[in-house]
Amino acid sequence: MVLQMRVTMTVAKVLRVFLEDPAAQCYGLELMKATGLPSGSLYPVLARLERAGWVRSSREQIDPAAEGRPPRRYYELTPEGLEKARYELAALAEQLRPPGHRVPRFPQPEGGHA
Amino acid sequence: MSGGVIIGFVAGLVGATVVGVLTNLLTREAEGWIDALPSWLLRLAGRRVPASHRDTLYDEWAAELHHALHGMDDRPLSRLLLGLRYAAGVLCAARRVAKELGPVRHSSTEEFSDAGTNEPVDTPPLAGRQSLDLGLRGMVWSYQAVTQKRAGDSDCLNVVARGPDSSTLAVGFRDGTVRLWDAATGRQAAILTRLDGPVMSITYNADSTALAAIVVDHSDCVLSDEVWLMDAASGQPTARLTTGHRGAAKVLAFSPGGTILATSGYDGTVRLWDTTAHQQTAELIGYNERSYRQREVHKLAYSPDGTILATGGFDGTVRLWDTTAHQQTAELTGKNPGVEALAYSPDGTILASSGSRKMSLWDPATGHLLRDLDAGPVNTICPAAIRGRAFLAAGGKDRTIRIWDVAALKCCSVISVPHPVDAMVCVGDLLVVRQHSGALAIKLDPDSFDSTETTRTGR
Numbered sequence: 001m002v003l004q005m006r007v008t009m010t011v012a013k014v015l016r017v018f019l020e021d022p023a024a025q026c027y028g029l030e031l032m033k034a035t036g037l038p039s040g041s042l043y044p045v046l047a048r049l050e051r052a053g054w055v056r057s058s059r060e061q062i063d064p065a066a067e068g069r070p071p072r073r074y075y076e077l078t079p080e081g082l083e084k085a086r087y088e089l090a091a092l093a094e095q096l097r098p099p100g101h102r103v104p105r106f107p108q109p110e111g112g113h114a
Numbered sequence: 115m116s117g118g119v120i121i122g123f124v125a126g127l128v129g130a131t132v133v134g135v136l137t138n139l140l141t142r143e144a145e146g147w148i149d150a151l152p153s154w155l156l157r158l159a160g161r162r163v164p165a166s167h168r169d170t171l172y173d174e175w176a177a178e179l180h181h182a183l184h185g186m187d188d189r190p191l192s193r194l195l196l197g198l199r200y201a202a203g204v205l206c207a208a209r210r211v212a213k214e215l216g217p218v219r220h221s222s223t224e225e226f227s228d229a230g231t232n233e234p235v236d237t238p239p240l241a242g243r244q245s246l247d248l249g250l251r252g253m254v255w256s257y258q259a260v261t262q263k264r265a266g267d268s269d270c271l272n273v274v275a276r277g278p279d280s281s282t283l284a285v286g287f288r289d290g291t292v293r294l295w296d297a298a299t300g301r302q303a304a305i306l307t308r309l310d311g312p313v314m315s316i317t318y319n320a321d322s323t324a325l326a327a328i329v330v331d332h333s334d335c336v337l338s339d340e341v342w343l344m345d346a347a348s349g350q351p352t353a354r355l356t357t358g359h360r361g362a363a364k365v366l367a368f369s370p371g372g373t374i375l376a377t378s379g380y381d382g383t384v385r386l387w388d389t390t391a392h393q394q395t396a397e398l399i400g401y402n403e404r405s406y407r408q409r410e411v412h413k414l415a416y417s418p419d420g421t422i423l424a425t426g427g428f429d430g431t432v433r434l435w436d437t438t439a440h441q442q443t444a445e446l447t448g449k450n451p452g453v454e455a456l457a458y459s460p461d462g463t464i465l466a467s468s469g470s471r472k473m474s475l476w477d478p479a480t481g482h483l484l485r486d487l488d489a490g491p492v493n494t495i496c497p498a499a500i501r502g503r504a505f506l507a508a509g510g511k512d513r514t515i516r517i518w519d520v521a522a523l524k525c526c527s528v529i530s531v532p533h534p535v536d537a538m539v540c541v542g543d544l545l546v547v548r549q550h551s552g553a554l555a556i557k558l559d560p561d562s563f564d565s566t567e568t569t570r571t572g573r
Contacts, residue, residue, distance in 0.1 A: 022312055022330070023270055023288045029178045039178075040203030047214035053511070053534075056550065059173075069184070070177040073170075076551075079272045079288075079536065082330060083314055087362060087380060 005052045007088040013037060014045050015085040018055065018077045025074040027060075046075060054081030148190050152179055152197030159205040163212035167219065171211065175204050250531065252562075254544065255300030256554035270551045272313050273537065278322030278346065280542035285553075286313025286327065292349065297541040300555060307349030309342060315365060320372035322346055324389060328363050339363050341377055343389060353392045357385055367414040367423070369437065376416070376423055382409025384425055384435070396440040398423070400433055413456035415465070422478060424465055426453025432467045434478065444481040448474040455492050459506055459520040460499035466506050466518075468492035473508055475523060485523055489516055498540040500560050507545055507558075509535030515547065515556075517563060526563040529556060 007015070013035040017026065026034075032042050049055040056078055060071040077085060156179060160172035182200055186193045259269040270288035277283050282303070283295040290309045293302055306325075315328040325344040341363055343353040357363045359379030367376045374395070375387040382401030385394055401409040411427040422443070423435045432446040432453060450469025457466050458478070465478040473489035476482065490512045498505040504520040511534040517527040533550035540546070545556045 027178065027181075028174065029181055038203045039200050040207040043204065043207050044210040044214050047211045050219070051214055051216050058550075059170075069180055070173065072177045072181065073174040076270075079312070079314060082312060083362075083364070086330060 005048070005054060005084070005088075007092060010037060010041055011045055011049070012089060012092055014042065014049070015054075015089055018075075019082075019085055019089065022077055022082050025076040027072040027074050031075070049081065050075070052081075053078055054084060145190055148194040148197075149183075151194065152183075152201035155198070155201035155205050159201070159208040162205070162208040166217070167212050167215060170219065171208070175201075250529065250554070250556060252529075252557040252559060254298070254555045254557050257300055257552045259551035271548065271553055273316045274539055274546055274548050274553055275316045275318055275325070276539045276541050277318065280544075283539070283541065283546060284316055284318065284325060284346075286316045288312040290329065292316065292325070292327065292344075297544055297546065297555070300553070307344060307351070317366050317368055318346060319368040319375075319389065320370050323372075324352070324368075325349075326366050326368065326375055326389075328366060339379065341366065341375070341387075343375075343392070355387055355392060357387075358394075359383065359385070365411065365414050367416055369416050369423075370418060370420040374437070376414050378411035378414055378425065380410045382411055382427065384411060384414070384423070386437075386440070398425075398435050398440055398442070400435075400442045401427065401429070412453055415456045415458055417458050417465075417478060418460070418462040424456055424458070424467075424478070426456040426467055428452045430469065432456065432465070432474075432476065434481070446474075446476055446481055446483070448472065448483075449486060450474075455495040455508070457495040457497050457506060460497045460504045461520065463504075464506070464520055466495050466508070468495060468508060487518070487525075489525075490514055493535055494537045496538040496540050496545070498543075498545065498558060500543045500558055503560055505558070505560075505563075507538055507540065509538050509547060511535070515545070517558065519563070527558075 014031060017031055017034040028039070028042060028046065032039060035042065046055065050057055054077065055075045057073050057075045059073055062071050064070050153176065156172065156175050159175065160168050163171055179197060179200055183193050183197055257271065259271060271285055272288050273286040275284040277294065277297070281297050283297045284306065285293045285295050287293065290311055290313060292306045292309065292313060294304045294306055295301065296303050309327065309329045311330045313327055314330055317326050323346050325346045327342045327344065329342060339357045339359045339362055341355045341357055342351055343355065344351050357377050359377065360381040362379050363377050364379040365377070368374070369376065373389055375389050376384060377387065378384045384398040386396040387393065388395050401411065409427065411425050413426040415424045417424070421437055423437050424432055425435065426432045430448060430450050430452050432448065433442055434444040435441065436443050448467055449472045452469050453467050454470065455468045458464070459466070462478070464484065465476040467474050467476065468489060470491045473487045473492050475484040475487065477484055489508050490510045492508045492510045494509050496507045498507055506518045506520060507515055508518065509515040513531050513534055515529040515531060515535060516525050518524065519526045531547060531549060531554065535547055535549050537548040538545060543558050545558050547554050547556065
């Protein structure tokens with residue numbers, strides 16, 4: 001997907017929760033609790049991630065009458081999203097890392113073989 | 115005197131009852147309002163988004179609100195505050211959500227997941243799910259991971275590779291397992307191995323004795339540049355190559371000779387590995403854009419004779435490399451902002467590249483652009499050789515697979531599938547399509563292509 005995804009702090013918080021268990025599916029309220037973001041910030045981020053193909057959503061498969069509640073919409077990382085999210089978060093972490101801490105094997109933007 | 119007391123007593127009693135009833139009614143009225151207010155705000159938010167998204171968004175919000183307020187029956191004020199805070203946020207953000215989603219919600223999956231069944235994870239896929247009528251002509255089987263919170267996490271399918279013969283697929287799952295499937299039926303034959311994390315990329319070598327895989331490491335918060343090599347028969351890992359791709363390894367390709375593995379990643383270098391000695395033999399250097407995000411290489415494709423390695427990446431160019439001299443021989447600039455898919459035709463005469471706008475067909479010998487095709491946003495291209503004829507199957511985010519006749523440079527069939535296409539492999543005349551945590555297989559029949567072509571083009 002060529003669509004550029006700007007990973008802001010808000011986006012990063014959401015991705016962080018997804019990455020804790022890449023196979024898990026989360027619904028909005030759960031993400032709100034985990035990230036501390038209000039509904040007004042979270043839903044636009046989810047929509048943007050969904051459009052960029054990083055996450056996808058599907059409606060829960062339950063019988064509302066039997067469960068006594070309406071079906072939720074679950075979000076999960078796509079394989080592409082999983083890869084990109086890890087990459088972007090690692091890049092962000094590198095930018096924000098206090099000086100003096102080095103982590104091996106992380107990409108250096110400059111130098112080397114470029 | 116006593117009559118007055120009795121009247122006073124009765125009046126007091128009636129008055130107290132009336133007040134009690136009124137208070138009760140008022141409380142219930144207030145509670146009704148407390149419950150109605152957030153829902154009412156949500157309905158208002160629904161009004162603010164285009165009709166195409168209204169129902170799905172409103173349903174989602176209403177379900178979340180219901181869940182948020184669940185179990186707070188005896189705390190009406192907290193309920194009101196929480197409900198209002200949630201609903202007000204949604205109300206403010208509604209238009210932005212709709213704008214971010216764009217005109218069509220591509221990954222929305224209502225029609226498919228509603229029909230899904232809840233089979234246990236390790237049962238052979240799809241006797242039950244095959245009965246799903248997707249309205250697809252030629253569909254042989256389909257597999258769909260079950261959307262169910264945390265219960266179905268291991269049945270999410272990430273990648274598919276063509277196996278040693280025309281009857282096996284290697285399938286990489288998000289739970290780290292690599293499984294072998296019978297390509298003809300979509301049934302699981304064996305669990306080959308279990309790796310450390312979600313399998314992101316998997317490929318067989320030419321004689322199918324070895325498998326290479328890229329795995330996301332669950333535990334590690336730095337990105338992994340390692341590539342796993344496995345024995346294809348036993349699934350035993352034979353080596354873990356530390357590729358040194360800064361920013362993780364991303365794509366893999368075995369040379370048709372089978373002894374060289376090409377890897378690339380976010381750093382724009384392409385490295386060639388000797389798969390018996392597990393040593394790097396060469397590094398192809400050419401992506402030198404200043405911004406290192408621009409260097410990212412998405413796709414690798416060997417020419418069928420193995421003399422040329424084609425690479426495509428974020429910068430939109432296709433580069434051809436001589437695999438013996440390890441030099442870049444050509445740079446093909448197409449009309450796409452980035453190369454999403456890259457494949458040689460089965461006979462090697464055409465190199466197809468695509469992105470969000472056009473599919474370009476190149477003559478790999480001269481580097482000339484043969485044709486730009488309006489093929490929609492193509493994600494993946496897969497060569498197919500069926501009964502002596504060469505085809506390219508191109509699948510995209512628009513849920514469409516187009517089959518191109520290589521000799522005629524013509525689209526000869528259009529197949530609509532339920533989800534955006536992520537990847538495809540062709541096994542014999544079976545096209546295996548990976549999409550939305552699952553896969554399906556479609557039998558390609560060149561005879562029906564021809565009739566389709568006649569009707570489509572009016573030839």
